[in-house]
Amino acid sequence: MQTVIHVQSLNKSFGGKQALFNLGLTVDAGEMVALIGPSGSGKSTLLRHLSGLACGDRGLSRSRRPATSDAGQAGAVHILNRCVQSSGRLDPDVRRLRASIGYIFQQFNLVGRMSVLNNVLMGRLGRLPRWRGTLGLFTAEDRELAMASLERVGLADRAWQRASTLSGGQQQRVAIARALTQQAELILADEPIASLDPESARKVMDILRDINETDGKTVVVTLHQVDYAARYCGRVIALKSGRIHFDGAVDALTGPFLNELYGGDLDASLMLPESRMPRAPRRALDLVAA
Numbered sequence: 685m686q687t688v689i690h691v692q693s694l695n696k697s698f699g700g701k702q703a704l705f706n707l708g709l710t711v712d713a714g715e716m717v718a719l720i721g722p723s724g725s726g727k728s729t730l731l732r733h734l735s736g737l738a739c740g741d742r743g744l745s746r747s748r749r750p751a752t753s754d755a756g757q758a759g760a761v762h763i764l765n766r767c768v769q770s771s772g773r774l775d776p777d778v779r780r781l782r783a784s785i786g787y788i789f790q791q792f793n794l795v796g797r798m799s800v801l802n803n804v805l806m807g808r809l810g811r812l813p814r815w816r817g818t819l820g821l822f823t824a825e826d827r828e829l830a831m832a833s834l835e836r837v838g839l840a841d842r843a844w845q846r847a848s849t850l851s852g853g854q855q856q857r858v859a860i861a862r863a864l865t866q867q868a869e870l871i872l873a874d875e876p877i878a879s880l881d882p883e884s885a886r887k888v889m890d891i892l893r894d895i896n897e898t899d900g901k902t903v904v905v906t907l908h909q910v911d912y913a914a915r916y917c918g919r920v921i922a923l924k925s926g927r928i929h930f931d932g933a934v935d936a937l938t939g940p941f942l943n944e945l946y947g948g949d950l951d952a953s954l955m956l957p958e959s960r961m962p963r964a965p966r967r968a969l970d971l972v973a974a
């Protein structure tokens with residue numbers, strides 16, 4: 685089994701406040717992993733490190749670097765056996781590696797005034813010579829791929845519409861079509877359903893699972909909705925205060941476990957699917973009329 689994500693002793697500080705502590709983990713090809721944990725536990729920070737959008741604490745003065753970071757070393761992140769960062773420095777070749785990593789943001793990150801199709805074509809930029817991308821010189825193959833991706837998420841008929849005119853759920857599906865067009869091997873999704881209604885959230889999670897199961901792509905998704913983690917992911921990594929609190933099978937998501945993870949007066953059993961149903965029933969994707 686190929687290791688897609690390999691994180692070793694990852695530390696991260698913001699202005700002297702440590703957000704990640706000696707994190708180590710591996711994710712194999714084809715896994716669908718939920719990253720859960722209370723607000724501020726470090727989920728987004730970890731995801732940004734995986735994608736090469738963030739780096740270590742080299743910017744801090746030596747005296748402000750955390751003692752646990754091994755004299756300022758911020759650990760190492762390898763994706764698809766290639767270096768993203770090592771000892772607090774981004775790898776100079778990280779831009780090329782980013783072409784293999786699809787990143788889905790909570791707020792979609794589309795260009796609202798551009799057409800849906802052009803937004804999806806942005807997924808090709810990392811695969812084109814820079815001058816072609818700048819001039820928007822996409823090939824017929826690129827366009828076919830983009831249309832096929834839109835078809836897959838049920839939005840081919842919206843290709844010529846301005847992205848800003850779509851609903852939030854539709855915009856998130858366009859963002860996923862962009863990652864499909866990118867032909868990313870690894871999809872990192874940072875709270876992709878946080879701002880969506882339950883039906884739109886279900887469609888987005890159905891598509892992510894389809895990409896995982898049908899295409900064999902590796903998916904890591906941060907979620908506040910623990911019931912979706914239980915229904916869609918086989919493995920869960922729980923962060924608490926910047927440390928890995930749990931890493932294992934999704935069956936561990938019991939009420940007492942979640943009460944302990946999230947703390948407070950919460951009755952965590954309410955966050956779980958009814959009768960602890962572990963997996964949402966898989967059905968054929970039918971998104972065309974959505």
Ligand SMILES: Nc1ncnc2c1ncn2[C@@H]1O[C@H](COP(=O)(O)OP(=O)(O)OP(=O)(O)O)[C@@H](O)[C@H]1O
Binds near residue numbers: 698722726730
């Ligand atoms: N750019 C930043 N500058 C300063 N502190 C930051 C920055 N980004 C994150 N932090 C801090 O790092 C810690 C982890 O934040 P992070 O956003 O990764 O948590 P999270 O688990 O994703 O939270 P949420 O679920 O609310 O999105 C928090 O204490 C946060 O305040």
